[in-house]
Amino acid sequence: MEQKIAVKVDDLTVAYNYKPVLWDIDLEIPEGVLMAIVGPNGAGKSTLIKSILGILKPIAGSVSIYDKPYDKQRSLVAYVPQKGSVDWDFPTTALDVVMMGTYGSLGWIKRPGQKEKKAALEALEKVGMLPFKNRQISQLSGGQQQRIFLARALVQNASIYFMDEPFQGVDATTEIAIINILKELRKAGKTVIVVHHDLQTVPEYFDWVTFLNVKKIATGPVKDIFNDDNLTKTYGINYKVSIQE
């Protein structure tokens, strides 16, 4: 059976101040994969996600989500930004942050109600953060904050999840909890795309991988393309995978 393409990127070029950070990216992400985007610092991993989500405007190329532009498909997509991208001293609670995930389906002006609150509480339960629902967000540990972000994405009940370094600065327990939830999402037929740093865990966590360094180096199933050759091409140095399969 032909696999459906969830995300398609065509000839995407993105620049900051006229300096291209992504060159001519072509990428097809099949539905139902759990994919890592790996590459060195400054490779444009976050930029790629932000461009797909319309947060950054590309200077060339196009993106489609299930064959339609992102604007038309917002409700199918959930996004977890880098934890460090927000001010955790913002005066709000864990529950309230998760509720923000429901704002997209509400649209402008309409307020969240009981239905949205119930969905948010369920998402908090799923990530094991229900006891902390009324905690001010600055009073949460780094791992707990990341779980709150994950819950906020879950509440969007999307088909495609984009996550920007969800494992950054979290303890081992949280990392396992998060990856289990991501695997559950894949089992439910969702597509999950994760900017990832730790090469050691790629084969264990993911089934699909994209190597990125300003240009796309390779993309495909982990078992086929996660090898020394591609790692060397991406990271520039002679790379040896020290991972037991």
Place this chain on the structure above:
Amino acid sequence: MSNAQLEIQVIASLVAIACAIPGTFLVLRKMAMISDAISHSILPGIVIGFFITQDLNSPLLILLAAITGIITVVLVEYIQKTGLVKEDTAIGLVFPVLFSIGVIMIAKNANDVHLDVDAVLLGELAFTPFDRLIISGADVGPKSMWIIGSILIITIGLLIAFFKELKVSTFDAGLSASLGFSPAVIHYGLMTVSSVTTVGAFDAVGAILVVALIIAPAATAYLLTNNLKRMLLYAICFGVFSAISGYWLAHVLDASISGSITTMLGLLFFMVYLFAPNKGVIAVMYREKQQRTEVSLLTFLLHLKNHTEESERHVNHLNEHINWQKVRSKTVLDLALKNNMIQFDKNIVSLTEKGDEFTSKAIDYIITNKDAQIEHMKDDFFLFRG
């Protein structure tokens, strides 16, 4: 209290509320200084508007000044985007230029008309009751009360309609964009409201002191709450309180009303800065002291746990052994006793069951850094609250 006095206080309070609402979001967005820029650079807008209308309260003047405010924001962002200078520098480059254009325009052309720099910069609340709004022969109150009142109603309407959008784009612009709430639209909306409010308020407190009404109440409220709605409410209350108490301070001192209001804002912030229950300076100092004692307590308990031999647990020996000052040892011993964690038997100290359990748990937490098991400990001890 005369009618004019009442009207002045009502106007000052309306201005305070109208400033506190955008101010709360500006403070949270770390953009407080942009209000300073706007308040200065609307001057040329006011002057041009005044030349055209010959009326400081004309809606056209407010519109023109608000447009100058938006131009300021756009210019600041444009300069910043070049990457050649940082945001604070960009702000510092833009507003003095626009402001000085306004000053020159007044000096060149307004010598014979009723507009001077002082009036624009400092405002004169005391004169506002003299400029009445007359509708078909009937006196309906001071003009500035109607102007700032209308601005306030629009601001409150926008706040209620777009509260959710303002919140999400302020907290997480990336998420806001991905959900379809353009942060740019919300940003410029907020900037427009800030500009219009600043223009509407300059008559009352002056273009410079309006900054205080925008920033200080929000900054004060921020120290007192972890809830955005409450922060808005507190900011409004602080603004109104300062407006009214500032008026009476000016009355007593026979001084400038806008100066007195701003002084009250400063005093209020200073008091809250010192005495706020969680974020205040005194609370933080107390917390740090408690934490130090608790670390000592844990060290002490651990020592008892690790040493079964009586010689190591004699009261006098402890003093020398852990090498603490007398006072500190006493504080720690008292704390341990109060919590039933230790017991005495002829000057030999030993852990109680509770103390033993507490020590194990605390050490376990410090080593594994797992959060869940120590939730109840957080209530009793600062040490574990992160």
